[in-house]
Amino acid sequence: MPEVKLEEVRRFMEDSLKAVGAPESEAKAHADLLMHADTVGHYSHGLNRLEFYINDCQSKACVPTAKPEILKESGATAWVDGHNALGATVGNFCMDLAIKKAKECGVGWVCARRSNHFGMAGYWALQAEREGLIGLAFTNSSPIMVPTRSKQRALGTNPIAMAAPATDGDKLVVDMATTTVAMGKIEVQIHKEEPLPAGWALGPDGKPTTDAKAAFQAGRLMPLGGEEKTSGYKGYALSAMVELFCSGLSGSNSTHNIRGWELDSNQGPPDLGQCFAAINPECFAPGFGDRAADCLNTWRNLEPVDPALPVLAPGDKEHHIGEATLAKGTVNYPQRQLEAMETMAKRIGVKPIQVV
């Protein structure tokens, strides 16, 4: 696969966002969000999503010059109107506020309505972690998950992210869709020409399927846990919890009212609901970082079933990939993806991506 320098990817993202009206600061912020995903190996949420944001800016579904606004505030909380700004604009505004509140009174819990897709949820939780706080981030999304027993979609991948600081720069990072997998993993199975494991997806009849193409076309993801007998209702319950944290508290669209999945920019703003929280460990027992590090290292040192596959702490995989990417200084993208970016570059008048 062609290789591109990290700074060139970032340059292209920033140029593209500026070309459709984003101020420099917001183009930089949003590019940073997307770069995070490509750096830690979640390629679905990086450059892969850029055109989606560009289209939303062009259709005015997203207003890249908009500034979020606090509508209501108390000691530990804020309700924010994102005014359909870029996801990174809303995310930075809300998480900065949650961090400030957590430092002042122990917890900050900030919810935004009228937001756009905010990339990897873990990126936001990590903003708080870098300040020595526990960070949490949640978002609703387009309807793609089928609740247990249902034939129809009603909830999103509705992710849960949590990051917590441990001693010596170590950290716990939880960043997970409440579906068993995201659609990107089904696409990977199509490319590999392999069937899906049971518990990933349903066909249009609401019955489990292992046919990757049929699953992709049906677009019906199963909740984490899979079928009812393997407790799929728990993944559904987690998604429901995220829904009420997001649309419930913020007054945004509920997932069942959100426009369909991606690249569908002409249906107006998605009006997503998002929730950002920070908790200050200093307000509790001294030594949080040491206890967190002890847990992480205990888990890593558990005896593995297969010595070639050591036990990881949640977030380790992304951390290792992130370090390797930064050391290499480049990312590899499929030729087809770079061609699509070249077409987009011409369309919006920016310099195409230069491969190494």
Add this chain to the structure above:
Amino acid sequence: MPEVKLEEVRRFMEDSLKAVGAPESEAKAHADLLMHADTVGHYSHGLNRLEFYINDCQSKACVPTAKPEILKESGATAWVDGHNALGATVGNFCMDLAIKKAKECGVGWVCARRSNHFGMAGYWALQAEREGLIGLAFTNSSPIMVPTRSKQRALGTNPIAMAAPATDGDKLVVDMATTTVAMGKIEVQIHKEEPLPAGWALGPDGKPTTDAKAAFQAGRLMPLGGEEKTSGYKGYALSAMVELFCSGLSGSNSTHNIRGWELDSNQGPPDLGQCFAAINPECFAPGFGDRAADCLNTWRNLEPVDPALPVLAPGDKEHHIGEATLAKGTVNYPQRQLEAMETMAKRIGVKPIQVV
């Protein structure tokens, strides 16, 4: 199965707890916690657990006269020492405090060290829900879950509970172990002489097993999601999150240092960590209850795959069983369980349970 009046079960629980030193108020509180489980059909966490608490009081692992104490406090937070009091004593102290703080500054986040088992986590989240707040409750527990790729246990069932109020008394209730199932469900399969579904449990070699008896003896539960290919690492990540909310913030034992599973009262206090939170929807967009009700009803009205199995909102099953139990006024217990209670009654000198 023999039938017992609800008030008789409650009488027996209170008498038993008082017989081992619990003051009347705490015996009532703890009985209420256990009655909730038997009322909503989670029999594993009701009368079934009474002897475990009685033994812990007798061995002094639990101190039923102890009073929790606030060690540190900020606007939205409190750090509490449970002083090894009964789970209900610590739970009521902490959740009352979280509710008060949520009413004052939007969020209350309270963590306790040196607590004991606090029954169904959902019971605590519902205390906040009854006050018009979103309630959250988490606890760590004895090591029984095997992290992805590991052969060894290191985390507990570490449950997540969340309850949120909706219009007209409706509510969302999430109350789930972060393992695929709890041990009680494996016991049920043994009694039914049926194999386990894949994704529930591992054998002593760390490999998946469907043999219910072998699984029960091995005591190695899989995280929600099951194997790695069906995203079991997400259940592991959720359990890790709960661990840092509980032992991380409170300074209690981490799960990997907690004594083994149940009825093992002679190893001293378990020193569990627990976390209770309340969030005030009034601090965010008006109309939370209506939006929550709209979500709940939308999910319930989704077209089901099997018309005989309607789609439920999370918590509906327990709600329906609870209403039926209260209407009937009785609970049925297995003969063997009542015989065990009769033996215990003689041992601690209380009037045995009278069946109808």
